[in-house]
Amino acid sequence: MGSHKNEYDVQKSKIFTPAFYVFSVIVLISVFIIIYRYVMGIGYVSNLNDGWPWGIWIAYDVAVGTSIACGGYVLAITIYVMNNFKYHPMIRSAVLASMFGYCLAGLSVMVDIGRPWNSYNFFVPSQWQFNSALFEVALCIMAYSLVLIIEFLPAVYERTSTLTKYPRIAAFSKMGYKYIDKLLFLFLSVGVLLPTMHQSSLGTLMVATGFRLDDLWQTNFLPLLFLTNAVLMGFSVIVFETMLTTSLFKRSFEKEIISLSRIIPYVAVAFILIRFVSLTTSGAWGSVFTSGTLSVVFWLEIILLLIPSFIIYATQFGKSQRGLFVSAMTLMLGAGLYRFSVYLIGFEPGPGWGNYFPSINEFMITVGLISIEIVGYMVIVKLLQVLPNVSKSH
């Protein structure tokens, strides 16, 4: 059962760091705001209104958040579908981050929707609605969160199976580990299929809005664009995350990440090409310079992807620790901005509604959810064998 034991390592450092306390306080504040929202109503904590029914809770937490959580998805494809097992030591940290990302997107939806107690309707077959992209997104995100938790369980079981004080828990953990290991191919297959489905459906979702989404973004290619965007985001996030843990936890540089980052320029260029094809089919080239702020956002999206792609593809700086970190971060900004545009910036609220900017409380809830992710990640990597074992010679 210890077949992967040497691949991962417990991060040996203090759990209760100053950062831990800072983020925990932010989480507490946001919990109070969430309680206030449930007692009073959404309108009391947010700047959402009938013109802007969806704000950052959907645009950031769900649309961008789940794409940031695609690290596990792309790494699973790279390792298990493309047969690159040399990246295998990186999978656990990626799955952990994805698990937090998806579960918190689900939590954010529960804060966002007005009548969450009716959510059981998603499981009532007579109320299923196959015309709705949101129906598919919701079911897939719920299912995928579950799959991610299962995929991460081995790390927990490894720890609990050594609890000699509680032989029952230890025995159960050993059994659980064995079964998950046996059925891993099934969970992995579902875990690759589900994001493919709902990441594209996140794009399909906005097709129904017709002219309410600006021409620069409205296209029947939205599903393909969102899928490509998710893959791009996934690779960028893995690079970003690895660089971050390397510098924060003062670990040695994982050289595998350089070869993994080589794929990014290709995905980015593919995304931009599809984007250009979609502009051609929807005849929107006319508005790429004439839509004011929207045109600026459009070009910003493309520049934020092209420059870091070039750096990674052609320069020596793109192979350095700092170069990779900066490039990955820029790529994430560009890919995230695209999703933000589709969900917020390019959206037409209707006559007389003006602009939307999140309120402080609204913002704090999102920051709180991100903080849960950061605190959870920091604590778990110090308790369980998650991060790649870099002490071995390469």
Place this chain on the structure above:
Amino acid sequence: MKTSRRNFLKMSVGAATAIGATASILPEEVFAADKREFSPDAVGMFYDSTKCIGCQACVISCYEINFVNRQSYIDNVIAPEDQNFIEREDLIPKLAPEDQFNPERPWLNVQTNDYRFRNIIQKYVDPEDNVHFIKHQCMHCNHPECVSVCPVTALTKDPVDGVVDYDANRCIGCRYCQIACPFFIPKFEWKRAVPKIVKCDMCKSTLGANNIAGTGCTNACPTGAVIYGKRVDLMKDAKQRISNNPGKYFKDIVYGEYENGGTDVIYLSAVDYKHLGFDERMEHISFAETSENLIHTIYKYGIAPIGVFIALVTVIKGNINKHKNHDDTDSHDNNPNTTIDKNKKNKGGN
């Protein structure tokens, strides 16, 4: 690495072409006209802007029936003991703080349809200082975006009378209907802990399912600017008015005959509808049709997801087994680097 990257690229290119091909055959299917037929018994409303005097009797009538006294009206339709406690709670009219009595501004503040007003009258003054009114409420589209996008079927279109109705007992409050409606109609109770979507249901919930007499607004209208009836009859009436008064109405069109795939509520007006709050980019086919075609092309019979799943299971299982075999030959000395090297050698051999 090189081999696998090439493989990955090949596969991505393959996938992209496959999806691209699907997308390229889409337009024909997607942009075909909306084939949905209207129910012969569909009811609707017909608003003639040239007859409206802007008295807003319809607004107040609707406000009284569907907001202020909603509870007593609904009690006539559904017995109170048949309503659950959330439904009872939903019926209590609750004003948002900004709409409550304010001694400095004691008048009603109505800008647009909101959680109180399911229909409103708006005014447009043209360059010649002529005043035109327009009544905004749910259009009861024949192929409504809101019904199409609702993930839990809380919004439904009645197959017989065509009314687009809302069931708060199913609604999860996701507000996708608000995002998708091209007429900007569904409204949400933002300042409420138990919020619901508010939109015109042709008084079906309050005046009863088969009201022959008309809706709150049509009953209140003193000039007959808005009338209630079967859509076919209303359409005939509208066409008659156009042929009786050539040149009086904008482009001699009945708004709602084809707009957004056709609507049960139809309009006549003397000015361009873009001045009256209707978007110019409205098409003759519902955006719901476009998105449904896209979804059902991608997921036709579930072929794509099932096929992808089977392929994934095969490939992943094979790769894991390959990897495990190497582990075994390494006699549990699990060094991922040596494993990869062996994989590479194997590939080279093939």
